[in-house]
Amino acid sequence: MPSGAHIVLSGIQLVLAGIGVGLLVAAPIGPVNVLCIQRAVTNGFWGGLAAGIGAMLGDGLLAAIAAFSVTAISDVLIAYSGPIQLVGGVLLIVFGIGLLFAPPMLLIAPGQKSHLWDHWGIIPQTFFLTISNPGAILGMLALIGGLGSLIGGLDTYLEALLLVVSVMGGSLLWWLGLSELIATIRHRLTESRLRLINRIAGTLLIAFGVVLLVNELVLGWG
Template sequence: MNVLVIQRAVSKGFWGGLAAGLGAVLGDGVLAAAGAFSIAAISDVILAYGDTIQLIGGVLLVAFGLALLVTKPVMTTPPHERSHILDHMGIIPQTFILTVTNPGAVLGMAAMIGGLGSLIGGLNTNLEALILVAAVMGGSLLWWLGLSELIATIRHRLTDNRLKLINRVAGIVLFGFGLGLILEFGLRYFR
């Protein structure tokens, strides 16, 4: 997700990067809520369809990676112009889906909540679970705010060649991660 947010902040400015990050914040919140509130239905779906979720996530990452590799990078919002968050709302559902279908995010959240539960003796009330979800989402939001601001601040220094390099590296990384997920899925089922 970092790669995607950086690429969006470079090409579309602060609000473009933040909008991409907001989808991840919402996805992190759903995953944290599933773990913190022990929502059996969501947990069962994740466990039952984990392989399908992995495959979909891999395909989406490959598609995003290929799109970055074949499109000519442009700063759609010039560094001296300001855009608004509402100009970038379309990316939020995309990054939300990428987050909740990312096996690393799902397993990472499960490990974090499981480790926290063993450290403090579990989440005993709904309020404690709600505080954990809010903390996860707040931390995620702070990360995306900071990253988007940093990239938006330095983006005016980027030449067309550097922008092309950033897009290529981002495309290769996303494609590689997606391909890795697809190959892992394939090896598990087609041995």
């Protein structure tokens, strides 16, 4: 095979692998998925996507740390994972309590137009929740490290950049699909169903937050 064709084939494989990694880290049900669903329910497609974009940027940062072997930043994140986890747990509990008492209403009515910028406030929140999750940090490092070993390493900065962009692309695909799915069915939601969704979402976020706090406190005292 000519070297040029081999480079193209390797690039395609790298992109597909990166997209797969992005989907793998975004798809598992966790606090960001819960927030994305709840925002898509109350604020429509753009509200859900804004929550997803914050997570995508967090995934991109973690992927870049792993792909470019930025060990100093990686060491800092791991070294301070305890305090970061505590802050993330508290934030989840605060978000959860807020949802428990949120009025059961669609803030953006079905058919009403909105823009991504209208929901920008959720982006930094889900970004921080993503990078404050020790499981996400270690999982991304393991996935990127394992992928690098499988393909014989990332030889150039261009390959590393291509992988990071692909991971972000895979993550974005998940959030686009999830937001569109919820936005398509939200017009069927009654007030009682909205109240139930808020209560379920709030309870799940509180549970995730408590797990993070208990896990860190137990490890800290162990």
